Amino acid sequence: MQLDTFLSNAIESQILISTIYMATYKEKFNAKHKQPKGTSNSVAKIARLSGISVANARKIVKKGEGAYKSNPKSVRPQVKSATQWGLARLYASVSKGSKSSKIDKDLLK
Numbered sequence: 016m017q018l019d020t021f022l023s024n025a026i027e028s029q030i031l032i033s034t035i036y037m038a039t040y041k042e043k044f045n046a047k048h049k050q051p052k053g054t055s056n057s058v059a060k061i062a063r064l065s066g067i068s069v070a071n072a073r074k075i076v077k078k079g080e081g082a083y084k085s086n087p088k089s090v091r092p093q094v095k096s097a098t099q100w101g102l103a104r105l106y107a108s109v110s111k112g113s114k115s116s117k118i119d120k121d122l123l124k
Contacts, residue, residue: 040106040113058105065109071122074107078119079104 030056038074041061045054056064079101083090095102107115108123116123 040103040110043110044106058102061105061109065123067109067123073122074122075105075108075115075119076101 040070041055042052044056044061044064045052050056058072058076059069062069065072068120080097083094083097083100090100094103104115104119107113108119110116
C-alpha cells in the first residue's frame with residue numbers, strides 16, 4: 016500500500032471514530048427533560064423530574080460516594096470528588112436500562 020493511500024484511510028478512520036460519541040447520563044437526562052446539554056441539576060431537581068423522593072435520591076448519591084471512597088482504583092481519572100461520582104450515579108440510576116438503575120431499583124420508587 017502506498018503511503019498516501021495509507022494516510023488517507025487513516026484520516027477517514029479517525030474522522031469516523033471521532034464522530035461516534037457516547038452521551039453521558041447527565042446529557043441524556045438533560046435531553047429527556049428538554050434542558051441545555053451542560054445543565055447541572057441539584058439532587059432535589061433530579062428527584063423531582065425523575066419522580067423519586069429526594070430522600071431516595073440522596074441515598075443513591077451516598078452509595079456513589081461510598082463506592083468512590085471504597086474502591087478508588089475503579090474511579091476514572093477525570094472524576095475529582097466523591098460528590099461528583101455520587102451525582103453521576105444518580106444520573107445513571109434515573110436512566111432506564113443502566114446498570115445502576117437495576118441495582119438501585121428499590122430506591123427508584
